[in-house]
Amino acid sequence: MSATPILVEPFEEAERQREAMVFGLWLFLATEILFFGGFFFLYAVARMQDPVGFARGAAHANLLLGTVNTILLMTSSATLTIAERAARDGWMRAARWGIVFTLVLGTAFLVVKGFEYREDLAEHLFPAAPDFPFTGETGATRFWSFYWFITLVHAIHLTIGLGCVARLLWLERRGTLARRWMVAEVTTLYWHLVDIVWLLLWPLLYLVGR
Amino acid sequence: MRSDDTGLLAREPGETSYLTEGTTLRSWLLSTDHKRIAILYAISITGFFFIGGAAATMIRLELFTPQGDFTTADEYNRLFTLHGVIMVWFFLVPSIPATLGNFLLPLMVGAKDVAFPRLNLMSWYLYIIAGIFTLAALLLGGVDTGWTFYTPLSTLYSNSYVLLAAFGIFVVGFSSIATGINFIATVHLLRTKGMTWMRLPLFAWAMYATSLVMVLATPVLAMAMLLICAERLLGLPIFDPRAGGDPVLFQHIFWFYSHPAVYIMILPAMGVVSEIIACEARRRVFGYQFMVYAMLVIAVIGFLVWGHHMFVAGQSPFASMIFSFLSFVIAVPSAIKVFNWTGTLYRGSIRFSAPMLYALGFVGLFTLGGLTGLFLASIPVDVHLSDTYFVVAHFHYIMVGGAVSAFFGGLHFWWPKITGRMYSESFARFAAITLFFGFNFTFFPQFILGYLGMPRRYHEYPPEFQVWNVMSSTGAVVLAIGYLMPLGYFAYSLLNGKRASDNPWEATGLEWTTSSPPPKHNFLEPPVVLTEPYAYHDWDEAPGGADETRQDEPA
């Protein structure tokens, strides 16, 4: 049984307010889809122009760490969904643990990504580095440009997502989450988007030519 | 009414409005009231308008003579970049939506506020932060890439503050996205009882169509700007031809945003003009439904014509053909609007107030701007005219003659509602006429210059172009004076203007059913809509006195 939601201006009915929040967030997701869509367009252009060189560059991406991260993020989506449903039904203990697990998994993703970056840098796989192994090779250079750019942008999105999830935890500690479970609902929507983007990136970055 | 009240905040005892509800600076800066946010936007936008205008004045002064004597080449390049960046992103894009739109949209649909008031406030702060970044780039020494930031000039060759400016534009994009999301959600979810889609005033429709474009185009701009930052800051080669990047790809991404952005600037203007013409001609808008569909069609096709900016950029001829075709198609809904505004005047009872003068000026200038667009959509003619002053004149007819005229018209039209004061009608008419002539004087000669081949962004030019440039620069002086005039009489109106009644124009929209200025929550009672918009009666039907039916009155 869900608790009576807290109303904020300019809304007078709970259902309307929830509808607006979800609708607004979907509009925001539309902008995100166009934003990432642009990058996927760049990716397609770059890969079509030099598929062989692209695959040569991609061969150096760390499949193991990429896959581990995929699993971490997919699991975090599940835990956050559980938390959201639990918050809606007033099962606050499950909600709390779901949120904590999501935070842990999301942070773990960033840590793994950090290790992966360190390894990439140790192999000089940064296109602007003076000893970049693929200097002068179009496809591989563009792969690595894309890799750095998109993973950094994704990591920023994920960090913002972590902030939003942390806010849920804070709401839970203050005891208002039960009455503001719509916040959990929209946070989950955003988190799913960040996950789906990664789910697309995983094959595009790690499975090319394998 | 008390006769001795002076100043904007002086009120009848016991009367409250959104203006008197808290008078501290804090109550303004942290307000989530859409009306106050509109005022915050209006003040900051005015500031940017005059910064951009000062740059334009200096550009025109330099072009009085063929030699570069007033500024150096480098200063000139920084001036036109500044003019473009400020005017496009910090004035035109937010001008009507963030000020008039913010103020009026909730009033017009009968809501207490926009759907996400805090997001609305955040949008203003993002705008200010972005403005600080961009102004910092300017104060440190400027940017010399042009507002288009074409690569590889902007990424590899420019030694100016591209990074700061590009980041500023990236941030200002979020401010327009926030406004867009807010407006769409407001129109979808906060329409009051009886306000069906086909009863929405055209201004609300215009805001809706604009918001769709804002939400769907701006992310691509964000991406383009981030890529420029990445290439400059991190050296990631995306557009660098030496590393196999493609500089033309940037143009595709850039225009994918920037062409729809033109519609972000002109659709709101169309909305404003529809309101003014219907009210001042006392006539139902001719072909209301067609007007709505035309706006939506413009918003959609606007996404498919970006390639007409690149007919000489080396894209495939087939692509050019398709883009040319679609550009001709988008002329049709624009033409429909012009015909419908003209048709609205037919059998009207026309009042030539200052807003109406701006609106009629808009129709003329927009028509000429649109017609010259056909020249630029024809490939062979465009090859000759692209990157010449013809293009400059064309988009200034749309942006300044169109969007700015409509903005000024709207500002006058809703001034009594916003401030509760009347302005001096005779000064305002004088300014409107001055601006119309000043504008044509400035920009018409540029069509001729363009046909003769004078390239844009030239700091020096061959002497045979001088006569037209002198004409244009002289007109610019008139225009600059014209733009200063409203500052004066609006300021006077704020302090000493006559108190405005709730509905001084006898208009039909919901915004006129509440007090001037409106109370904090817009309406004392949520209004109920009973009538379609623009129920201005035919002259001889007028039932004893009032010749209009407001939307909250029964038909």
Next chain:
Amino acid sequence: MLPEASTLAPAVDRIFWGLVALSVVIMAIVGGLILTFAIKYRRGTKANRGPLPDIMSREVEIGWTVATLFVALFIFWWAAAAQLPHFLLPKKALEIHVVAKQWMWKVQHPEGVREIDALHVPVGVPVKLEMTSQDVIHSFGVPAFRIKQDVLPGRYTSTWFEAKEVGDYHLFCTEYCGTDHARMTGTITVMEPEAYARWLAEQPHGEDLAGEGAQLFTALGCSACHGAQARVPAPSLANLYGSQVVLADGNRVTADEDYLRESIERPEAKVTAGYQSTMPSYQGVASEEQVVALVAYIKSQDGKRSQAR
């Protein structure tokens, strides 16, 4: 008035003035209607303000929508049809190479004569411009000829014209290219063919472009692999230009200027099937003009089977 100094110019001007006429008519209609209504229906006159007559309804709206669409499509057809022939480059043309850099135009005639910020051409002969840029994007615009084409770094773009009046015409860089953009101008001098021949003969001649390329071919070490006596296996360059090349990934490309240039600067991008990617990049080693000369040399290796193995 702007001279119509090329064969293309009259066609462009016809459309331009046609559009001017159309604009005048539409402005007259819209302006005239607004003015008439403004006077007739100004507040207080005794005009008829009753309901609209039946004819002023949906049909009128649909009518003018369709009419506008028809006019728009007609102009599209007219303009596109006029442009189509210009898309095709003439087969037999005087080929001029243009290299743009901040902020000058470097021009080279097939005979090897070089000019800066100037171009001499004969009247009545189609001239094809093969253009590339050394740094940013520029644009080669000649208003009197009604031509304009962006000049891109890392790629060749081309356009053509046939001058039909002797005289001096402005050449402008029309794509903003940095500080001295406004000074990146030049003069196109159109001369009678005999005068052009005389002028050409008076100029200090270098090697012609292909000959210069042949020298570079040895000097830069290309001949070590691609030459007749080479030991390292590398694709033969004879009869290469214009042929279809099968690549290592199975795709086919036409060996045009862009392909040759790319293979010199980024050899690994499109490797010919059956060969190892061992060639070093010549980016930064060969200057823009040298690449132009090399490409000209490869293009000249037509029907000279003797050089290949």
